[in-house]
Amino acid sequence: MAVDTPHPVKSHDWLMIEFVALYFGAPLAIALFLPPQEMFAALFLFSVVGLVLLWRTGGFRWRNLVHGRRIPWYEVAGIAVATLVSGALIMWLARPEGLFAILRTRPDFLLLIWALYPILSALPQELIFRPLFFHRYGALLPSGKGAIAINAAVFSFAHLMYWSWVVAVMTFVGGWIFGRAYLRHGFPAAWLLHAVAGNILFAVGMGYYFYSGNVVRPF
Secondary structure (H helix, E strand, O other), rough: OOOOOOOOOOOHHHHHHHHHHHHHHHHHHHHHHHOHHHHHHHHHHHHHHHHHHHHHOOOOOOHOOOOOOOOOOHHHHHHHHHHHHHHHHHHHHOOOHOOHHHHHHHHHHHHHHHHHHHHHHHHHHOOOOHHHHHOOOOOOOOOOOHHHHHHHHHHHOOOOHOOOOOHHHHHHHHHHHHHHHHHHHHHHHHHHHHHHHHHHHHHHOOHHHHHHOOOOOOO
16 A cells, blocks of 8 residues: 555554554543534544545545545435435424425525535535544545444544434434445545535524533533
């Protein structure tokens, strides 16, 4: 494997320490100790650290994220429909007054979210939880579905700061889908699936569960 940075991947033990600190220690610290209004600043720092680690990983080339990749449009359509149905059902059962609230009352703001979410949220998350996860820490992972399951688990755990079982379940399912898409089709597919799912969740009103101002810690 060619090394394209002067900082090759370190020892197995060091990688394990890094992995635990990044994917478990940081989300746990954010969830337990940071005031809700500072969570997004912490997440930004988390993303920057992850991107630096990705850049310093031996054998990684940014162009490989897009070179020779294809978009599985049937999967994009599938996640769009599934997210719309499941999100609307959850809102109808849990917060019927919020169902499609932003679409009904602030369609202009929804369009702004749709424009910014894929770039400012879905893109950095996908870089940290897919290329960094599978490329830098691949030697620590089992093969096949085991690696995807761990990926989904750490993606869900990263959302612990919301203290919501709804968020935990949806991000685990989403993490599984995005991780599988990354391994099968490449980075653009995972990013697009994440962006589409997130934008639809906001449209049906589920942004309520992903808003730091609504966070209530259980302690």
